[in-house]
Amino acid sequence: MIKIGYLGPKGTYTEKAAEKYFTGIDKxxxxYRTLPELFSAVKSGEIDKAVAPIENSVEGSVNQTLDLLAQEKGVAIQGEIILTIKHALMAKPGVKVNEITKVISHGQALAQCSRxxxxxxxxxALVEAVSTAEAAVQIVNSDQPWAVIGNPDIGEIxxxxILEYDIQNCTAxxxxxxxxxxxxxxITNANKTSILISITDRPGGLYQVLKEFALVNINLTKIxxxxAKNKLGNYIFFIDFMGNPADxxxxxxxxxxxxMTAEFRILGIYKGAETAYSYSVEKSVLNLEQVREDIDIIDRQIVELLAMRTQLVKIIADLKGAHQKIRDRKREEQILERxxxxxxxxxxxxxLIKExxxxxxxxxxxLQKIRRQRGKAYRQVSTKQLP
Ligand SMILES: O=C(O)C(=O)C[C@]1(C(=O)O)C=C[C@@H](O)C=C1
Structure with missing residues (x-):
């Protein structure tokens, strides 16, 4: 029998997700009351698996789950499941909608039903609780006309x-x-990977990383x-993509x-819940069109890099001024050797590289000669214009 922990108490959507993912398994x-407690339980081996919410289609990421994934090095993502969320408004028997003075729920649930x-x-009054089910417990323990928003199963538990069904802003x-x-x-049949990276502060840092995925046709599903919590302006990036490093x-x-990154960690290699676009090496090897698309991407990159090199050579030309020799054979030899x-x-x-x-x-x-000539001409024109 495996021990499965989830963000409780009983009745949360996370419990529903855990039940569904591990259907038919003796468990x-x-x-667990909080996400940090859930993470430490799986890290210490108190439970075999844990289920935690990570992302909602309306409200975005569950930041605390991301932060814990970054902190807890002994915990890895081993799978995922997606649930359609339908919220209901619930209160103790006898309480009517027009009498409600306070609505308690998880912050994301309140936001998802804002309209x-x-x-x-x-x-x-809108009051946040650690989970939707925890909010239900508060309602049960109070004699006030309060309500909770959450999974309709909570009503039964x-x-x-249930005063209203399907009250979320978006149906999807x-x-x-x-x-x-x-x-x-x-994990067997893994086709998705989650990584964490941090990038040293430089222009185009993130672009250079993302370019590597584009070049080999890997589909990023999330970034x-x-x-980073060490300095204002320092960030870490969570990237999910279709593919397995065994490839x-x-x-x-x-x-x-x-x-090219200051920090790099694999957070998990697992089976993705949705495989609408699945990455395949064979596809890019066998299909002429696909390979040509990849070559087009690389060619665009080459032109972009040449444009950047041109800008740098122009700066060198200006630094050399009017008298330093332009051609530097020694430097050319060093570049070629490397x-x-x-x-x-x-x-x-x-x-090919030499040529x-x-x-x-x-x-x-x-290019530098022309720039120097132009500079000379410009200086002459400016001198003439001087009074
Ligand atoms: O490094 C320099 O001094 C440059 O002018 C740049 C550069 C280059 O393209 O890399 C160009 C000409 C020189 O002969 C050596 C190198």
Whole structure:
């Protein structure tokens, strides 16, 4: 029998998600009051698996779950499940909608029903609880005309009356829950990976990372930033994508990302709940159109990088001023030596690199000469214009 923990108390959507994910499995369900308690329980081995909400289609990420994933290194994502959320307004028997003075629920549930609350209960106080079921417990223990918003099952569990069904702002209200376990347990049929990265502060840092995924045609399903909590302005990024690092292409892509990031961690490799777009190496290898699309992406990148190089050479030209020699053969030799060695390592022809770079050097020397000439002409014109 496996022990499964969830964000309780009984009746939460998370319990529903856990029941559904582990249907037909001999299990003992344990409710935890808070997400930190749930995470420590799975980390210590007190429970085998934990289920926690991570993202809602209306309200976005559950920040506390993301922060705990970042903090708790011994906990990994091992699966996920998506539930359609339908909220109900519930109160103790006898309480009518127009008598309600306070509505208690999880912050996300209150936000997801904001339109109903503004229209039908504009004067009621809105109070947040750690979970929807915890809010129900508060209602049960009070003799005030208060109400709770949550999963209609709560009504039955806590003997509350359902006053209104389906009160959420959007009908397509869905929540994704993650299944957590201790790190290092392999998952079969895994086709999705979640990683955490932090990027050193430099222009284009995040772009360079995302580019690596685009180049090998990996579909990112989510990217979210959270404060790194060490310095204002420092962020960590959570990235989910379709693919498994057991795939050579995915592994190479992640190795490159690891090299260019200050922090890199795999949060989980698991079976995705939805596989609308599934990544396949075979597809990109066998399909001519697909390979050409990949080449088009790379060619665009090459032009973009050349544009950046051009800007830098222009800065060099201005730094050299009017008298320093433009051509620097020693520097060219150093560049060629480094790049041909790197090319050899990566299976690129060193001859190609030599030819390509000799062409680039000639071009960039020419560009600097023209710039110097223009500068001279400009200085002459400006002098003439001087009184
Ligand atoms: O580094 C320099 O001094 C440059 O002018 C740039 C650059 C280059 O394109 O990398 C161009 C010409 C020089 O001969 C050497 C290098």
């Amino acid at each position: 003992e369900m344990r409710a 109903f609350l503004e229209t039908f209960l504009p004067d009621a 806590y003997s509350l009356n 209200n869905r929540t994704r829950f993650v299944i957590l376990g201790q790190s290092g347990q392999p 979210e930033s959270r404060p 050579g292409l995915v592994e190479k892509c992640l190795n490159r990302v690891r090299e 790049l041909t060695a790197e090319a050899r390592k990566k299976g690129v022809s060193p001859k 390509l770079y000799n062409l680039l050097f000639t071009h960039f020397v020419g």
